[in-house]
Amino acid sequence: MKPILPLLAGLAALLSGFFSPLQAMAQWTSQPLTIYFANDLHGEIEPCG
C-alpha cells in the first residue's frame, strides 16, 4: 500500500490545484461573451394582420 500514498497525495495536489478558484482565475484574464435576451416574444410570433 505504501507506494500508492505518494501517488494519491500527488493526485490530490494536482486535483486541488486544478480545481482551485485561484488556479482557475489565473487561467483566464478576459472573456468575451455575448448574451441575447428577449422579452414577450410571443407578440412577434403571433402577428394577426
Place this chain on the structure above:
Amino acid sequence: MTVDSGGLLFDQPTLLAGREGQAKASAAAIVKAYGLMGYDAVGISANDLAAGLAYLKKVSQQSRFPWLSANLVNTTDRKPLFTPFIIRKIGQIRIGIIGITGSAALAADTTGEATILPWQQVLPDLAESLTSRCDLLLLLSSLPDEANRRIAESLSGIHIILQAGSGSANMMPEQVGNTLLTHTGRQGKYIGRLQLDWKPSKRWGKDQARLLLDAQRKLDQVNWQLKRLQRKGLPAADSQDNPKLLTYYHQLSDTRDLLLAQISALQQGHEAPRSTYQVEFPAIEASIPNLEAVEAMVREAKAEINRLGKEARLRMQTTARATPQPADATAASPYLGWRKCGGCHPSQAAGWRKSRHAGSYQTLVKKEQQFNLNCLPCHVTGIDAANAPEALTLPDDRRQVGCESCHGPGRLHGAAPTASRPTVSLPPATTCLGCHTPEHDDDFDFARDQLLVH
C-alpha cells in the same frame, strides 16, 4: 448565449374562457421556436403557469432548454418544482444562470401544489453557494423592477439581472451596486444584445485607460483649485480667520492624495481590471431573414390555431341549432351592425366602406387567421378579449370594425333615434388605442388617422 426571463407562453396569469386550445397551440409553437433558435435557458414567470402546473411540467419536459425557477416550490415540501439554476461553461468561464419567479397570482389549476416563495428565502443562500462555483452569475427574473433593485443592492454576487415584463421600452443597463439591470421592451419588438468583456475581478467598471484618464483629469482640476487657494495665502496661519475655506483646502488636499495613489496604482497595474459591456437593442424587423425551420413551424402553428377556431365555430353553430332560439335572435345583442346604421347615415357609411376598417375581417381571411381568437376582437365589432369566442359566429355586418366599434352599441338609438343618442358621438383616442397598440401599429397618430375613418 440566448436567454429569456419568462412569460413566453402566455400573456396573462389565467387563460380566458374558450381560448385554451388556441393559447396552448401558440405556446407549443413558441417552445418549439425557442428550441430551434437554440435558447440556453428561460425563466418561469407566473404567466407561464396560466394553463396550470401540469401543463408547464409537460412543456418543460418537451423543451430543448431548461425552465428555471428557484422559488417556485412544492407547497408541502418546499422543494423546487423546476430546475433552480444551471451552470454553463462558455470559453474559459462558468456562468451560473438562476431563475426567479415574480409573485403574481398563480392559475387556479395549480391546485395549491405550487407556491412562489419570496426571493429573500432562496436567493441569498443560492447566490452565495454559486459564487464559488461560477465566474459570472446571471438572474432571469420576472419580479418587478423595484424588487430586482433590492436584490442588486443586497446581493453583490449577482452580476446581471435580466428582467421580464417590466416595461414597454428597452432599458439601458443600469448599474446598481455591482449588478447590471436591463430588459428589452415588451411585445417582442427588440432583442437585447449584451456584449461583455468579463474580467476575473468580477467587477463592473470602466477600462484601465479610461480610469487613468478620468483620474488625471480630476487631479488637474483639484490641483488648479489648490493653487488658486494657495495664491490667497492658504494654508497659512492667518487663514484661520476663515475656517470654512481652510476645511475646504484640507479636503482638496486629501482628494489630491487619493487621486495620486489611484493613478499610481493604475499605472503600476495594481488595480484589478474591470469588466466592461456594450449593449444594443436591434429591432426585429421584417427585413431580417427568418430562420427557415422556425418560419415553417410558425406557419404550421398558425394553421392549427385557425383550424381549432373553425372547429369551435362548428360546435357553437351545432349547439345553437339544437337550442330553441327567440323569434329575433339578433335582438338579444345591443349591436345593430353597420348596414342598419348606414340606412340613416348613408354618407358616413359610404365614406367608411372605403376605409381599411371596412376590410378588417378580410385582412384575417387573407392571412387565414379569421378564426384566431387572439386576433378577432380587433377585427370585428362589439367584441373584446373576454367574449372573443362570440366573434366566431357574428353576423356578416359585424365582421368589420364598424360604426359601433367607435360609437358604441346602437340598438337603442336605432329603435328611438331622437330619444336615445349613440353612446359615443366623438370617440376619444383611448377607443382607438385599445387596438392600435405599439405592438400592432407603431405608427398610429390619432390626430392624423381619425380623418381616415369616414
